[in-house]
Amino acid sequence: MSDPASTSPRRMTLNMGPQHPSTHGVLRMILELDGETVVKASCDIGYLHTGIEKEFEQKNWQQAVTLTDRIDYLCPLTNNLCYALAVEKLLGLEIPPAAQWMRVLLNELTRINSHLVWLGTHSLDLGAMSLFLYCFREREDILRIFEMFSGQRMMTSYFRIGGLALEPPRGWQAPVAKFVAGFPDRVNEYEDLLTKNPVWVRRTKGVGYAPLEDLLDQGVTGPMIRAAGLAWDIRKSEPYSSYEKFDFEVPVRTESDVYARYEVRVEEMRQSVRIVKQALEGMPAGAWKADAPHVVLPDREKMKTQMEALIYHFKIVTEGFRVPEGEVYQVVESPRGEMGYYVVSDGTSKPYRVFIHGPSFGNLQGLPEMVVGRLVSDAIAALGSTDFVLGDVDR
Amino acid sequence: MLADELRAWDGAAVLEASAGRGELTLEIAAEKIAAVCRRLKEEHRFARLSAITAVDRYPAEPRFEVVYLLHSIERNERVRLKCRPSGEAPEIDSVTGVWRAANWYEREVFDLFGVRFRNHPDLRRILLPEEWSGHPLRKDYPATAAKYNYSDETQ
Numbered sequence: 001m002s003d004p005a006s007t008s009p010r011r012m013t014l015n016m017g018p019q020h021p022s023t024h025g026v027l028r029m030i031l032e033l034d035g036e037t038v039v040k041a042s043c044d045i046g047y048l049h050t051g052i053e054k055e056f057e058q059k060n061w062q063q064a065v066t067l068t069d070r071i072d073y074l075c076p077l078t079n080n081l082c083y084a085l086a087v088e089k090l091l092g093l094e095i096p097p098a099a100q101w102m103r104v105l106l107n108e109l110t111r112i113n114s115h116l117v118w119l120g121t122h123s124l125d126l127g128a129m130s131l132f133l134y135c136f137r138e139r140e141d142i143l144r145i146f147e148m149f150s151g152q153r154m155m156t157s158y159f160r161i162g163g164l165a166l167e168p169p170r171g172w173q174a175p176v177a178k179f180v181a182g183f184p185d186r187v188n189e190y191e192d193l194l195t196k197n198p199v200w201v202r203r204t205k206g207v208g209y210a211p212l213e214d215l216l217d218q219g220v221t222g223p224m225i226r227a228a229g230l231a232w233d234i235r236k237s238e239p240y241s242s243y244e245k246f247d248f249e250v251p252v253r254t255e256s257d258v259y260a261r262y263e264v265r266v267e268e269m270r271q272s273v274r275i276v277k278q279a280l281e282g283m284p285a286g287a288w289k290a291d292a293p294h295v296v297l298p299d300r301e302k303m304k305t306q307m308e309a310l311i312y313h314f315k316i317v318t319e320g321f322r323v324p325e326g327e328v329y330q331v332v333e334s335p336r337g338e339m340g341y342y343v344v345s346d347g348t349s350k351p352y353r354v355f356i357h358g359p360s361f362g363n364l365q366g367l368p369e370m371v372v373g374r375l376v377s378d379a380i381a382a383l384g385s386t387d388f389v390l391g392d393v394d395r
Numbered sequence: 396m397l398a399d400e401l402r403a404w405d406g407a408a409v410l411e412a413s414a415g416r417g418e419l420t421l422e423i424a425a426e427k428i429a430a431v432c433r434r435l436k437e438e439h440r441f442a443r444l445s446a447i448t449a450v451d452r453y454p455a456e457p458r459f460e461v462v463y464l465l466h467s468i469e470r471n472e473r474v475r476l477k478c479r480p481s482g483e484a485p486e487i488d489s490v491t492g493v494w495r496a497a498n499w500y501e502r503e504v505f506d507l508f509g510v511r512f513r514n515h516p517d518l519r520r521i522l523l524p525e526e527w528s529g530h531p532l533r534k535d536y537p538a539t540a541a542k543y544n545y546s547d548e549t550q
Contacts, residue, residue: 054532327420340464357446357464
């Protein structure tokens with residue numbers, strides 16, 4: 001496809017995607033090239049649009065949890081959490097500490113899981129084949145932990161409105177403790193392979209640069225903002241689910257290039273391990289779901305012996321619970337940045353409107369600016385460093 | 396308070412202020428939205444636009460609420476602006492001149508709700524194909540595909 005506007009034979013329009021291994025899903029990038037230099041770039045999205053926000057309006061409040069898993073499929077638990085927190089805020093529910101801490105623990109494992117997929121695929125894009133295998137080896141451990149808790153490896157739906165879906169399984173501490181004990185060494189291994197690797201450094205340093213003001217203006221959030229010098233993390237600035245009780249640092253770099261984003265995310269994995277360790281050691285005892293019989297299903301035992309519990313059970317299962325009229329915008333720090341659920345209730349047993357602000361949407365919007373004026377191969381590096389998930393972009 | 400400061404600046408801009416569940420919502424006169432956004436960004440340090448979305452209140456009139464989710468990292472504060480442009484195919488000023496982030500969000504609202512944004516640099520559908528008809532997040536748009544009616548078949 002040559003560009004008719006240009007007479008130079010070096011000018012061409014290159015269609016990258018929607019089926020291209022380095023677009024991490026179905027993204028179409030349209031690159032206008034002069035030789036190998038990108039002159040103009042734009043993204044065409046929507047290939048993965050499922051109308052999931054419309055689907056929310058058809059489900060009752062609790063059923064809709066299963067949809068949240070499928071939005072950003074690399075961090076389903078973060079989506080579960082954000083939605084549950086939003087609805088709990090509408091309901092005015094108090095979540096017991098044990099459930100809150102368990103949410104933090106699993107949420108941080110999710111962050112590591114997501115960063116591992118990012119690191120593996122991003123380095124694979126840039127030619128470091130073996131790291132992909134190492135990352136997926138450790139990811140497998142995390143997925144096994146998720147499976148142990150929820151019965152599912154990916155679509156966990158483990159955080160429900162009012163607490164957790166199931167009581168944590170007996171002996172859950174052992175595999176988690178084993179993972180956090182071994183994982184920091186694994187991160188060292190990744191760093192041995194990349195941090196000082198001359199090929200990696202030359203492919204990433206100074207590549208995909210964008211100034212902080214531009215990133216903020218374009219709606220970019222998360223590790224990319226932190227790699228541009230701003231220590232903004234929602235876990236610190238607007239803590240939720242008792243994150244304020246945990247001790248961790250927010251890694252910051254100032255170079256705002258692909259390498260800085262790599263450093264930030266690797267450090268975030270270490271910090272997540274710290275949080276998981278604290279949650280593991282200090283896990284409070286007590287209930288794992290809220291004391292709210294009109295929302296939370298009663299225990300099986302109670303349901304079979306108490307009339308009132310049976311009535312509640314019947315009401316919740318058949319009709320679902322009602323949520324008072326109102327609206328909230330709940331944000332959490334997803335592995336990719338600011339994730340927000342804007343939930344509107346009209347007082348019935350189904351959501352009136354759920355809008356999902358996925359961090360990938362904003363992050364992707366900032367991408368074209370990072371690749372203009374650079375080589376096509378740098379565009380691949382910049383694209384990987386934004387760490388978007390198309391399910392989160394297209395919804 | 397933010398609402399009072401805005402009222403002092405322009406008496407007709409803020410129609411209503413509420414703080415349900417600790418979240419500040421300002422209802423803004425639809426024709427003032429771009430000016431209010433600029434003011435909030437430049438004078439009140441709301442440097443970030445988190446997102447723009449809409450709610451369809453069908454069959455109420457005006458049926459659409461366009462919702463602006465603003466965030467200030469410096470003030471560590473969030474504010475929600477709401478506009479109700481009227482009509483079946485309502486129009487409202489674009490805020491792409493204030494935050495570039497608005498570009499895709501406004502396209503999304505246009506795509507899924509059919510609200511048009513004046514002065515938007517590139518108002519096209521973003522998630523659905525160009526040739527799609529209708530706006531799926533409207534309440535009168537069916538959520539499931541039309542059922543095939545066998546009784547219409549001629550025998």
